[in-house]
Amino acid sequence: MIFKSKPQPDLGVVVLRDADRIAEALTAALAQASDAERPGLERAVALVAETERVSEAESRGRWVWERLAAAGYEGPADSVRAIKVLRQAEPSLTLAAAVRLSKDAVRLDAP
Known part of the structure; x- marks a missing residue:
């Protein structure tokens, strides 16, 4: 059997x-x-x-921290709770996109 990897999901965030x-x-x-x-x-x-x-990547990371802060979340950006809070704040995000975005946030120092 040959397996193909899935393409990377759209992050749902556009950096202007x-x-x-x-x-x-x-x-x-x-x-x-x-x-x-x-x-x-x-x-x-x-x-x-x-x-x-x-x-x-830094812009996306800042965006994540802003969404988490607006939701009242203060923990690590890569926790399960953070992913849940992020997806509740931005319902259009897929789980994979939220995880990738949280990785961008982790690379930054927390605000």
Whole structure:
């Protein structure tokens, strides 16, 4: 008998990256900013540049921690209870997707 492995399930989470558009808008605003507005806009440009360097796995891990925290869960992200809480918070997630996402969260330090 030959067994084929199943394809990886869709995670059900899409990581959106609009940081480039936001950076362009902030840079344009900075070019026209008054002296009073300049420090805040400079800080905003730096924050956007920082988020551009975050990997998709890290973004997914943060997303998991946010969902768990919103549900009041404070334990390890890879526990059975965490997977259950995550799936209750996001009912569209399959069990396999929730497990994979929890692994991304475990790679991060808990918030």
